[in-house]
Amino acid sequence: MSDITVNPIYEKIIDDLLNQKYSISDFFFSNEETKQLRESIIQQDTKQDFHQAAIGNSQNEQIVKSIRGDKILWIDESKMTETEEIFFSKINHFIDYLNRTCYMGIEESEFHYAIYPEGTFYQRHVDAFKNDDRRTLSMVFYLNDEDWKDDFGGQLTLFLPDENNKEKELDILPLAGRLAIFDSKTIPHEVKKVNKPRYSITGWLKTRK
Numbered sequence: 001m002s003d004i005t006v007n008p009i010y011e012k013i014i015d016d017l018l019n020q021k022y023s024i025s026d027f028f029f030s031n032e033e034t035k036q037l038r039e040s041i042i043q044q045d046t047k048q049d050f051h052q053a054a055i056g057n058s059q060n061e062q063i064v065k066s067i068r069g070d071k072i073l074w075i076d077e078s079k080m081t082e083t084e085e086i087f088f089s090k091i092n093h094f095i096d097y098l099n100r101t102c103y104m105g106i107e108e109s110e111f112h113y114a115i116y117p118e119g120t121f122y123q124r125h126v127d128a129f130k131n132d133d134r135r136t137l138s139m140v141f142y143l144n145d146e147d148w149k150d151d152f153g154g155q156l157t158l159f160l161p162d163e164n165n166k167e168k169e170l171d172i173l174p175l176a177g178r179l180a181i182f183d184s185k186t187i188p189h190e191v192k193k194v195n196k197p198r199y200s201i202t203g204w205l206k207t208r209k
């Protein structure tokens with residue numbers, strides 16, 4: 001591991017993941033990178049077809065707006081814009097760091113843009129599929145304005161065990177530049193109804209089947 005430079009932002013995330021299976025970081029991307037990614041999702045929305053998000057994977061697809069109302073656009077690694085390349089080079093650097101320092105065995109990643117139009121939400125769920133458990137870590141980057149307020153809604157709520165093994169809820173505001181990262185197999189979560197369009201990039205780091 002001689003050529004690994006210790007990265008304090010990644011170390012904090014790894015520590016949190018080991019201790020509590022989730023981490024919230026406001027420093028993964030610079031302000032400038034966040035601004036570019038925000039411009040990118042707004043631009044993609046004007047020229048590309050986002051589609052109504054489905055539930056389950058392709059073998060088990062059904063569109064149920066009463067469960068989730070976001071529209072998504074997968075980022076195609078074979079035809080990325082400059083901004084998307086910057087995004088993936090950071091993700092790949094992070095994956096490499098996880099694999100080298102924690103032997104996580106991440107082999108793949110997949111990311112999509114997500115827009116929650118006003119009035120939409122995503123009901124409680126777990127991200128790993130029943131018929132495919134490769135999703136290991138869920139990552140959500142928020143691309144909203146810095147001044148997103150509580151009454152705009154759209155909180156990401158994680159359902160976590162408390163000290164008595166009862167369930168507690170942790171609400172996370174989707175602030176610009178914030179990264180929420182959590183265990184894809186064990187942490188149920190939901191997106192509260194939004195009162196204002198909500199922008200993000202969501203993705204998964206995956207192990208071998």
Ligand SMILES: O=C(O)CCC(=O)C(=O)O
Nearest residue numbers: 122127140156191200202
């Ligand atoms: O946007 C979020 O905060 C979470 C989205 C989510 O849970 C998902 O896309 O699976």
Ligand SMILES: [Fe+2]
Nearest residue numbers: 125126127189
């Ligand atoms: Fe999810």
